[in-house]
Amino acid sequence: KAGVTQTPRYLIKTRGQQVTLSCSPISGHRSVSWYQQTPGQGLQFLFEYFSETQRNKGNFPGRFSGRQFSNSRSEMNVSTLELGDSALYLCASSKGTRQDTQYFGPGTRLTVL
């Protein structure tokens, strides 16, 4: 069974630009969660999508947004990039049911210059 895939793996952007990251979950998984990982803040939850609806949201500004398509693939978008947005962005897929486990993709390393 193929794992979670994320594209692109690396991105370099400049301040003020916007970026779109993509995540394809494990086949049959309907939930995609997004996380930001930085050395200072660790792993922080951004949002979760289940059956094309945002089900949970973390404490990030509105510049961070996402969506999920009917095939469960998800994208997240960051607008007006700031230097502090440099991070490893991870998505995780699960069936989305109670007491389920999340499996992480390889991540997208975003560098904002």
Place this chain on the structure above:
Amino acid sequence: QKEVEQNSGPLSVPEGAIASLNCTYSDRGSQSFFWYRQYSGKSPELIMFIYSNGDKEDGRFTAQLNKASQYVSLLIRDSQPSDSATYLCAVTATTDSWGKLQFGAGTQVVVTP
């Protein structure tokens, strides 16, 4: 107070010894508990999950959960150099937040030959 707390380490363990990692959480309503392993530059990899009080064993790994004390631990028996990584404790907080994992800062484990 952070919602999920771990000792940051590094935890130095001789090869063949037992590594003991601890995690406490603040939300008494927490439902599910996970341990992830993360190698430097890689994404988190699920190694254990536990939902009920008591012990759960899987190979060289044992997870222990005590909901009354809001405490979850991970034991790694017969530690190997390949176990050198950061171990992340993660918790799902409430019944309607299954897709949201709250992570501790991670404990770095170094297994010395």
